[in-house]
Amino acid sequence: MTALARVSDDLLLAAQSGDRHALTQLLVALQPDIRRYARRLCHRTSVIEDVVQEALIVVYRRVGTIRSPAALAGWLVTVIARLCMLPALMLMRGVEELASLEESRELAKVPPDELRMDLVNAIESLSPSHREVLLLRDLEDLTIGEIAGRLGVTREAAKSRLRRARALVREYLLGTKDSGREST
Numbered sequence: 001m002t003a004l005a006r007v008s009d010d011l012l013l014a015a016q017s018g019d020r021h022a023l024t025q026l027l028v029a030l031q032p033d034i035r036r037y038a039r040r041l042c043h044r045t046s047v048i049e050d051v052v053q054e055a056l057i058v059v060y061r062r063v064g065t066i067r068s069p070a071a072l073a074g075w076l077v078t079v080i081a082r083l084c085m086l087p088a089l090m091l092m093r094g095v096e097e098l099a100s101l102e103e104s105r106e107l108a109k110v111p112p113d114e115l116r117m118d119l120v121n122a123i124e125s126l127s128p129s130h131r132e133v134l135l136l137r138d139l140e141d142l143t144i145g146e147i148a149g150r151l152g153v154t155r156e157a158a159k160s161r162l163r164r165a166r167a168l169v170r171e172y173l174l175g176t177k178d179s180g181r182e183s184t
Contacts, residue, residue, distance in 0.1 A: 009070045016064050024062065027056055030076070034059075035079055042084040051083045058083075058140060086139060122172035130165035137162055 007029055016024030031052065038051040058079050066072055123131055129151075136142045136150065148158040 006135055007072060009069055012063075012066065012069050012072070016066070023060065027059060027065070030059060030072075031056065033073075034076060034080065038079045038084070041077070041081050049179070051080060054083050054139070055080050062140065082139070082141065119169070119172055122169045124167055126168055130161055130168060133158060133161040134165040134169070 007026065011022055011026055011029075016028045017088045035048070037044075037053050038048045038055070042048050042051055055076070059076075068073055123134065126134065133147055133151065136147045137144075143148070144155050144158050144162070147156045147162075151158060154160075
């Protein structure tokens with residue numbers, strides 16, 4: 001029997017209502033299944049533990065959005081698949097905004113493992129406000145409206161921050177960003 005089969009409606013509802021003990025129990029119960037899914041979905045074994053930790057964080061933050069224990073397995077698979085594919089997803093979304101074909105050719109020359117590390121470094125180089133909006137959109141898959149609500153800003157401000165964050169990541173990946181953190 002998997003941990004998912006042992007997650008009761010009561011445990012999920014208690015965790016969703018803010019019961020910290022229930023949330024801890026839920027996270028402990030889900031960890032083996034999250035690890036199993038990550039092993040199956042991530043092509044690189046070196047990222048599995050990071051994906052497990054990030055998935056647990058997503059469950060912690062978004063437990064209120066899970067409809068029922070029956071929906072939990074599908075929701076987790078989606079979260080883990082997105083986490084495994086995050087670098088590719090972010091690049092695909094950013095490709096639409098590349099200023100020229102030359103920029104995309106430059107990125108295509110970089111080996112995937114190196115590009116993945118560069119992407120992590122690029123995200124880490126962002127200011128906290130830019131990093132937060134980028135991760136909320138591309139990792140947690142929140143809508144612009146949800147991001148604006150969470151950050152307490154207008155939709156336009158959230159869109160602007162997201163555009164700027166993606167532009168900064170592109171600049172970093174293309175080697176045009178100066179070293180050091182971006183300030184805002």
